[in-house]
Amino acid sequence: MKKETEFMSVNFLISQAKNIQKVIDENASEIEALDQNIGDGDHIFNIQRGLKLVIELEGTIKDLPLSKALNTIAMKVLSGIGGSSGALFGTFFISMAKSPDLDKDVDFSKACEMIIGGVKAMKERGKADVGEKTMMDVLIPVSEKLNEIKNNNNEIKQGLNEVIKIAEDRMLATKDMLATKGRASFLGERAKGHIDPGARSSQLIIDTICKSVINQ
Amino acid sequence: MKKFINKADDFLKESLNGFGKAHSDIIQVSLDPSFVSRKNKTKEGKVSLISGGGSGHEPMHGGFVGHGMLDAACPGFVFSAPAPDQMQAAAEHVDSGAGVLFIVKNYSGDIMNFQMGAEMYSGKNDSIVTNDDVAVKDSTFTTGRRGVAATVLVEKIVGSLAEDGGSLEECKKLGEKVNKNAGTMGVAFTSCTVPAAGKPTFDIGDDEMEFGVGIHGEPGRKREKIQPSKTIVGNILDAILDNLKPENNEKTLLFVNGMGGTPLTELYLVYDDACQILQSKGVEVTRSLVGNYCTSLEMQGASITLLKCDEEILKNWDAPVHTAAMRWGM
Incomplete structure (x- = not known):
């Protein structure tokens, strides 16, 4: 990896949002179908609306310091999406924006800390843990893996490949789970046999970001 | 799909505009952030009731804003919970100093967004969560039962108590009783x-x-x-x-x-x-x-x-109400 690899700058955030938008759009009908099986079908529209709103912020935030840019993204996500996704991803960005020393250079370790803090805030907001058939089934193990890579000073590229694998495995594992949180929880046994749409969209987001960093 | 629609993106805004025009004697519609509130200011000392949720359940909740029921309602996109800044703006608009009671249906998105709205609002406030749907098994380890049609009854009955000067605590207590019954x-x-x-x-x-x-x-x-x-x-x-x-x-x-x-x-x-x-x-x-x-x-x-129904519930059910979707006694 080249020395100037970017991990968390305003530029990085905007280009990732554009990459993610492309991948989510390519997989939109699959996510919508998953949500119609066990939810009510609003998840994909909320995710697409959120990405569009963040990308539209480009002109407003491109010259701002990272802390202010993250705060602007957080407020936009929180007010413009609605539903569970708006509250959870809004919470994620608010937590990231509150990280200390944001306006110095953010290295890999610092970027991991920001993501870990953000996932922890989401977990508290949604009161959901692993095994409950939600997006947290993907996000929590990914956050734990990032913590391990950071603490052990592991090789970044190899570490991110492991993150990609974990996200995929945990997304697939939601298929056989009973849902105890979120809208699928109302289905009881009938939710079994369907992958959770939030877990799928989260996995796609992680997959996209990791691959893009690996290929920088 | 056959619907009266111009552009899917404008669906909610256009419907809210029509609602505001059709019932301009009772309510007003604010946009960005969107909420429906009473045309007349909440009287001093009266607890304000605010509900909301995804759109697509009309007349719930905007149709229940008016004398004897809600002070404001926050509509989300179709079937999606409203965002916290809607609840904050609605609360700031209607609170007359006696506090705000948020009435929330038990769905994860509604719970999270109303919690964040309540945290962002600096005035006195409390919340009740409805969960009347017996089709779903209740449990403290899960999201639990859904909040559905009984929310209408909670809004009517608590709305009457608030109109009569009930305190925030009394309104919350009555709302919880109606939900439980x-x-x-x-x-x-x-x-x-x-x-x-x-x-x-x-x-x-x-x-x-x-x-x-x-x-x-x-x-x-x-x-x-x-x-x-x-x-x-x-x-x-x-x-x-x-x-x-x-x-x-x-x-x-x-x-x-x-x-x-x-x-x-x-x-x-x-x-x-x-x-x-x-x-x-x-x-x-x-x-x-x-x-x-x-x-x-x-x-x-x-x-x-x-x-x-006990006597308290019956008395507050029978009390006058004047909203777009429910009207009697006045």
């Missing part, structure tokens, strides 16, 4: 179509029904062959009575709610079936409500809510 279950014959999706949320055969359906077309207890009304109503009431366990001759309010696509003629037939069955089981029906109040877009189907 109410049970609801619904049945769907057809799916609904979310405008942004453009196709039905679920497939269902011509001879099938979804028993225990939620208010977003999310599946219920089981898929069954359609049966005569009396059998369907009997099965719904069995589930509700099993849960509420009313005393012999206990007074109740019977609420037959349409999901949006079922005509009133059928809803009254359901009401008749329910009255006969309840009478045979020694349950006294003393108040009624029949109509489309908590809908799921154009879904065909209905829910039945039974509310056990």
Whole structure:
């Protein structure tokens, strides 16, 4: 990896949002179908609306310091999406924006800390843990893996490949789970046999970001 | 999809604009962030009631803003919880100093967004969560039961107490009592179509029904062959009575709610079936409500809510109300 690899700058955030938008759009009908099986079908529209709103912020935030840019993204996500996704991803960005020393250079370790803090805030907001058939089934193990890579000073590229694998495995594992949180929880046994749409969209987001960093 | 629609993105805004114009004597609509509030300012010392949720359940909740019910309602996108800044703006707009009570249906998105809205609002506030849907098993380890049609009854009954000067604590206590004394279950014959999706949320055969359906077309207890009304109503009431366990001759309010696509003629037939069955089981029906109040877009189907009534509940139910969707006594 080249020395100037970017991990968390305003530029990085905007280009990732554009990459993610492309991948989510390519997989939109699959996510919508998953949500119609066990939810009510609003998840994909909320995710697409959120990405569009963040990308539209480009002109407003491109010259701002990272802390202010993250705060602007957080407020936009929180007010413009609605539903569970708006509250959870809004919470994620608010937590990231509150990280200390944001306006110095953010290295890999610092970027991991920001993501870990953000996932922890989401977990508290949604009161959901692993095994409950939600997006947290993907996000929590990914956050734990990032913590391990950071603490052990592991090789970044190899570490991110492991993150990609974990996200995929945990997304697939939601298929056989009973849902105890979120809208699928109302289905009881009938939710079994369907992958959770939030877990799928989260996995796609992680997959996209990791691959893009690996290929920088 | 056949709907009156111009552009899917403008659907909600245009519908809210029309609602505001049609009922300009009672309410006003604010946009960015969007909320519906009473035309007249909340009187000093009166607790403000604010509810909200995804759109697509009209007249809930905007249709219940007015004298004797809500002070404001926050509409989200179709079937998606509203965002916290809507609740914050609505609270700042209506609070007259006596505090705000948020009335929230038990869905994860609504709970999270209302919590964040309450945290962002600096004034005195509290919340109640409705969870009347007996089709779902209750548990402290899960999201629990859904909040559905009984939310309408909570808003009416607590709204009357607030109008009479009840404190925030008293309003919350009464709301929790109404919620605890109410049970609801619904049945769907057809799916609904979310405008942004453009196709039905679920497939269902011509001879099938979804028993225990939620208010977003999310599946219920089981898929069954359609049966005569009396059998369907009997099965719904069995589930509700099993849960509420009313005393012999206990007074109740019977609420037959349409999901949006079922005509009133059928809803009254359901009401008749329910009255006969309840009478045979020694349950006294003393108040009624029949109509489309908590809908799921154009879904065909209905829910039945039974509310056990004491004197306090009856008195506040009978009190005058003047909203776009409910009006009596004034």
